[in-house]
Amino acid sequence: MVSVSVEAFIKICVELPVLTFAVSLLICLVCQLIRKKEGFDTGFFRVFVVCVVGDCVCNYILCFVCHLPNTGAFSEFFNQQLLSPSTFLCTYIHAIAGFGSRVSFIGQMVIAANRFTAIYFPLKHQEIWKPQRTNLIICLNLFAGFLLQSPSIFTTGYYVAGYNCAYGMAFGTINVNE
Numbered sequence: 001m002v003s004v005s006v007e008a009f010i011k012i013c014v015e016l017p018v019l020t021f022a023v024s025l026l027i028c029l030v031c032q033l034i035r036k037k038e039g040f041d042t043g044f045f046r047v048f049v050v051c052v053v054g055d056c057v058c059n060y061i062l063c064f065v066c067h068l069p070n071t072g073a074f075s076e077f078f079n080q081q082l083l084s085p086s087t088f089l090c091t092y093i094h095a096i097a098g099f100g101s102r103v104s105f106i107g108q109m110v111i112a113a114n115r116f117t118a119i120y121f122p123l124k125h126q127e128i129w130k131p132q133r134t135n136l137i138i139c140l141n142l143f144a145g146f147l148l149q150s151p152s153i154f155t156t157g158y159y160v161a162g163y164n165c166a167y168g169m170a171f172g173t174i175n176v177n178e
């Protein structure tokens with residue numbers, strides 16, 4: 001029998017509905033943007049959609065893979081099947097979450113560059129952010145996110161850093177093959 005503390009149960013009951021509401025709201029927003037209404041078919045909104053999808057992927061994986069085991073819910077399943085460093089699934093779930101996070105981070109930098117060009121080059125902004133260029137930038141964003149996350153897919157160990165109040169920073173490596 002799985003025992004879950006009251007605090008963990010409350011955390012699950014609050015976190016999952018809030019996350020589901022936030023992601024549902026983002027999905028509705030993305031659906032409105034994809035319909036190509038007047039004014040929404042710009043480079044800004046195309047990159048914004050990529051950022052939203054990356055955030056949704058990362059947040060759902062973090063919620064179900066990182067937060068649920070910490071609360072004690074399904075801890076046996078997570079420890080044996082999912083979160084053991086030697087499992088196949090653990091490597092790819094964390095790689096997908098990292099990919100979503102990196103795509104969103106790079107996308108936010110691209111959005112900042114888009115807004116900068118709108119202010120600094122107002123007459124050439126539409127020419128700079130043509131749909132063909134924006135699609136190329138999005139492809140480069142996805143490729144860069146994959147490149148930045150690819151070492152974690154083919155790794156033989158994980159480098160872990162933690163903070164301990166008594167000893168300061170503690171570092172260590174977990175080998176997958178052992």
